[in-house]
Amino acid sequence: MGPEALAQVLRPLRELFSAARYPDLLVGLGVSDDAAVYRISDDSAVILTLDFFTPVVDDPYDFGAIAAANAMSDVYAMGGEVALALNICAFPADLPVDVVSEIVRGGAEKVLEAGAAVAGGHTIEDREPKYGLAVMGLVDPQRVLTKGGARPGDVLVLTKPLGVGIVTTALKGEVARAEHVAAAVASMQRLNRTAARLICAAGVHACTDVTGFSLLGHANEMAERSGARFIFRTGQLPFVEGARQYADQWLFPAGTCNNQRAYEAVVRFAPSIGEELQQLLFTPETSGGLLAAVAPGKLAPLLEACRASDQPCWVVGEVAAGAGIAVEP
Amino acid sequence: MHRTVDARGLACPQPVILTRRALAWGDAVTAIVDNETARHNVTRMAERAGFAVASERLEDGIYLRIARPSDATPVIEAVPEAVPAGAPVDGPVVLLVAGDTLGRGDAELAQVLVRAFFHTLCEVAPRPDAIIFINNGVKLAVEGSPALADLQALAAAGVEVLACGTCLSYYELTERLAVGEVSNMYTIAETLLQAGKVVSL
Numbered sequence: 001m002g003p004e005a006l007a008q009v010l011r012p013l014r015e016l017f018s019a020a021r022y023p024d025l026l027v028g029l030g031v032s033d034d035a036a037v038y039r040i041s042d043d044s045a046v047i048l049t050l051d052f053f054t055p056v057v058d059d060p061y062d063f064g065a066i067a068a069a070n071a072m073s074d075v076y077a078m079g080g081e082v083a084l085a086l087n088i089c090a091f092p093a094d095l096p097v098d099v100v101s102e103i104v105r106g107g108a109e110k111v112l113e114a115g116a117a118v119a120g121g122h123t124i125e126d127r128e129p130k131y132g133l134a135v136m137g138l139v140d141p142q143r144v145l146t147k148g149g150a151r152p153g154d155v156l157v158l159t160k161p162l163g164v165g166i167v168t169t170a171l172k173g174e175v176a177r178a179e180h181v182a183a184a185v186a187s188m189q190r191l192n193r194t195a196a197r198l199i200c201a202a203g204v205h206a207c208t209d210v211t212g213f214s215l216l217g218h219a220n221e222m223a224e225r226s227g228a229r230f231i232f233r234t235g236q237l238p239f240v241e242g243a244r245q246y247a248d249q250w251l252f253p254a255g256t257c258n259n260q261r262a263y264e265a266v267v268r269f270a271p272s273i274g275e276e277l278q279q280l281l282f283t284p285e286t287s288g289g290l291l292a293a294v295a296p297g298k299l300a301p302l303l304e305a306c307r308a309s310d311q312p313c314w315v316v317g318e319v320a321a322g323a324g325i326a327v328e329p
Numbered sequence: 330m331h332r333t334v335d336a337r338g339l340a341c342p343q344p345v346i347l348t349r350r351a352l353a354w355g356d357a358v359t360a361i362v363d364n365e366t367a368r369h370n371v372t373r374m375a376e377r378a379g380f381a382v383a384s385e386r387l388e389d390g391i392y393l394r395i396a397r398p399s400d401a402t403p404v405i406e407a408v409p410e411a412v413p414a415g416a417p418v419d420g421p422v423v424l425l426v427a428g429d430t431l432g433r434g435d436a437e438l439a440q441v442l443v444r445a446f447f448h449t450l451c452e453v454a455p456r457p458d459a460i461i462f463i464n465n466g467v468k469l470a471v472e473g474s475p476a477l478a479d480l481q482a483l484a485a486a487g488v489e490v491l492a493c494g495t496c497l498s499y500y501e502l503t504e505r506l507a508v509g510e511v512s513n514m515y516t517i518a519e520t521l522l523q524a525g526k527v528v529s530l
Contacts, residue, residue, distance in 0.1 A: 173343060
């Protein structure tokens with residue numbers, strides 16, 4: 001479902017659960033963000049989120065690990081730590097048990113790596129396999145990282161390369177090269193935990209994770225919530241190997257078109273930005289990195305801390321006064 | 330050479346991939362799609378590759394007629410014999426294999442190549458309708474052949490595999506034939522003469 005249709009579906013729910021009636025619901029439907037945040041005491045809030053999807057790669061273990069990393073990413077994007085997770089499974093009746101075991105093991109080991117536990121789950125029968133997690137995290141209510149808060153002058157940083165979405169699309173079309181898939185899988189499996197910890201410690205103004213609505217879609221949500229304009233520099237944007245090549249072959253998934261339709265009105269591309277690159281920036285990502293707005297004075301310590309922790313972090317643009325997104329060379 | 334790609338019911342990027350493959354074979358392709366996203370993506374891909382696209386919305390789908398603009402050099406038309414294997418022809422496509430290696434040169438390389446060729450044959454479309462093994466070629470169709478698994482896959486996919494009976498007897502391999510059937514020169518000659526195209530390896 002495209003972002004516009006989704007917004008239309010959710011609008012009535014927003015009225016039903018008005019913020020005024022739920023004072024402890026710090027982040028809910030009223031302000032679209034990465035996950036729901038509910039205050040349970042002055043110094044503790046629960047983060048709730050869930051995500052599941054159909055296989056993006058062939059290997060069942062990798063698929064499980066990617067789905068889990070992706071589901072937990074929303075907790076990290078809110079500045080929290082994962083506490084518990086529940087499996088969400090839909091499998092065909094004839095899917096071999098060892099394949100199911102591998103998917104669930106991939107997810108479980110990723111949850112273990114996050115320092116959390118899988119505490120249960122639910123399985124139904126379905127024609128196409130689906131797997132993901134419902135995730136509970138915890139965060140200090142004073143330190144919740146939201147999409148709002150970016151200020152003009154802030155620097156935009158990104159913690160994973162872009163383009164895994166078009167690589168997995170090429171894989172589905174059986175035209176992807178094995179080494180490109182391997183690099184994309186490694187990127188998708190990487191937890192955003194270290195990135196979130198370093199970003200929180202650096203004291204950033206706003207943060208989100210880059211997933212299905214593409215870099216530009218998620219950036220637009222941040223820009224909108226912050227009342228600012230985001231400027232990206234394409235020369236600084238990192239891409240996984242193969243992504244540019246598959247974009248040149250125009251192997252975009254249907255989601256690219258949906259995102260483009262939803263966001264093109266707010267995005268201004270410099271004339272020199274080729275159409276393939278424009279499309280690539282509208283292409284859905286899976287288990288993408290964190291996009292954060294950081295004050296210029298705090299950038300150097302953040303980059304240094306990332307280097308020390310072996311955590312990639314790219315400066316990809318800046319925040320300006322105004323609205324919308326600009327993409328420049 | 331004109332080809333039609335029916336991409337109705339397929340999600341992106343499949344329509345783009347199928348159309349790209351068809352365009353690699355010829356200069357004119359009609360791609361039929363059934364949604365706006367596929368129409369946009371196929372059109373832009375073709376235009377970026379230097380083709381002209383005319384779109385027509387019919388009751389049963391969106392027809393995208395893709396062709397090289399008239400001022401461009403019609404590469405395929407100018408050298409019709411250069412049409413790559415796989416271009417559509419009237420009548421069956423027959424692959425004639427007279428040796429157990431591919432090409433002239435280093436023997437080890439020639440073995441690698443023949444194996445790679447049959448492996449690739451499993452993955453490309455369209456496949457030949459029949460493969461005929463004669464003389465040393467029959468050694469590819471017997472137990473222990475490096476190409477055996479791929480040949481069996483092709484046979485399972487409906488490709489007719491014929492091995493020259495005289496040749497199998499001569500090399501004392503008749504008992505070891507592991508794919509296809511023993512054939513005689515009458516059938517082999519007839520198959521070759523009735524073919525739309527014979528590709529000789």
